[in-house]
Amino acid sequence: MTKVVIIEDNNDIRENVVEILSLSGYTVFEADNGKKGAEIVIENQPDIILCDIMMPGMDGYGVFELLHSNEETKAIPFIFITAKSERIDIRKGMEMGADDYLTKPFDDVELINAIESRLKKKQIQQDFYSKSFEKIKELILKQDGLGLLKEALDERKVKSVKKRHVIYDEGESVKGIWLLLSGKVKTIKMTEEGRELLTGIFEPDDFLAINALFAEGVYLDSAVAIEDSQLILFPIAQFEEFISQYPDVGEKFIRILSNQVREKEDHLMQLAYNSVRKRVAEGLLKFYRQQGNNDKSVTVSRNNLAAMTGTAQETVSRTLTDFCDEGLIKKEGSTIIILNEQKLERLKN
Numbered sequence: 001m002t003k004v005v006i007i008e009d010n011n012d013i014r015e016n017v018v019e020i021l022s023l024s025g026y027t028v029f030e031a032d033n034g035k036k037g038a039e040i041v042i043e044n045q046p047d048i049i050l051c052d053i054m055m056p057g058m059d060g061y062g063v064f065e066l067l068h069s070n071e072e073t074k075a076i077p078f079i080f081i082t083a084k085s086e087r088i089d090i091r092k093g094m095e096m097g098a099d100d101y102l103t104k105p106f107d108d109v110e111l112i113n114a115i116e117s118r119l120k121k122k123q124i125q126q127d128f129y130s131k132s133f134e135k136i137k138e139l140i141l142k143q144d145g146l147g148l149l150k151e152a153l154d155e156r157k158v159k160s161v162k163k164r165h166v167i168y169d170e171g172e173s174v175k176g177i178w179l180l181l182s183g184k185v186k187t188i189k190m191t192e193e194g195r196e197l198l199t200g201i202f203e204p205d206d207f208l209a210i211n212a213l214f215a216e217g218v219y220l221d222s223a224v225a226i227e228d229s230q231l232i233l234f235p236i237a238q239f240e241e242f243i244s245q246y247p248d249v250g251e252k253f254i255r256i257l258s259n260q261v262r263e264k265e266d267h268l269m270q271l272a273y274n275s276v277r278k279r280v281a282e283g284l285l286k287f288y289r290q291q292g293n294n295d296k297s298v299t300v301s302r303n304n305l306a307a308m309t310g311t312a313q314e315t316v317s318r319t320l321t322d323f324c325d326e327g328l329i330k331k332e333g334s335t336i337i338i339l340n341e342q343k344l345e346r347l348k349n
């Protein structure tokens with residue numbers, strides 16, 4: 001449920017906002033002064049903040065500056081509330097970096113529209129940064145560096161790779177960054193015992209080997225096609241030139257790389273602390289949701305599931321048998337049918 005913090009010293013206005021938002025399905029936290037409001041924001045990490053400007057003690061500007069200097073709260077959308085006569089305050093607030101403002105008096109429609117428009121913009125930004133190339137197509141033509149990058153990629157020759165074929169090996173000299181056009185690819189590292197550890201699964205429009213830019217000229221893992229795939233190789237020298245010449249290109253790829261690093265950190269935490277049952281449930285659900293089959297089926301090899309969960313194939317097979325006995329799944333050859341997604345989800349969590 002969406003969380004909102006309202007910071008307003010006028011009791012009538014604050015209580016009215018709380019009532020409107022609560023009836024609209026929001027979870028609302030309230031404060032009658034700036035200091036208390038900032039503490040509530042830091043503690044509850046809301047999705048959006050509404051804050052009056054003129055308040056005794058810490059005013060709205062002070063609240064904004066305090067939260068904007070905090071790494072955990074600086075990205076939360078911030079809407080100032082001000083009176084009609086305070087035009088200069090509105091301008092100052094927007095120059096400081098506030099996302100929007102509401103002018104008193106306002107009605108419930110204005111309030112809800114202001115909140116929903118900021119949340120929608122925030123979601124668009126998150127979607128923009130969470131996916132790679134295709135998700136930035138609509139904006140790509142508006143930015144010179146990204147537009148030129150797209151043209152350069154369009155001119156590259158498409159490489160076709162058969163299922164199970166290696167695209168590049170761990171430790172191999174970096175040739176460039178890969179863009180997956182179709183198919184599916186996994187990246188893996190080999191343990192000292194010769195067992196695969198899956199480090200990533202990539203789908204169309206994902207970039208592979210971005211981390212190789214910071215790896216002293218070698219790939220940090222191996223990439224293998226899970227199914228017949230098509231890719232474009234963008235030479236490393238040309239890619240580095242784009243990043244150095246066009247800040248917009250560098251910024252977007254830093255975002256993509258950051259997301260990939262975060263996903264790998266989460267995966268390592270799961271391998272370190274979760275039980276085998278939890279890891280296998282997590283892996284099954286991840287493959288199932290990536291494939292998006294309407295019949296609740298998921299096609300995954302024991303080898304790939306073992307690589308993702310960091311365990312032996314025999315252990316994966318025993319765990320899947322347990323899941324069958326518990327009525328969570330059904331096995332039909334190499335295909336697994338999800339019978340109880342909710343229980344698997346609870347087991348994963």
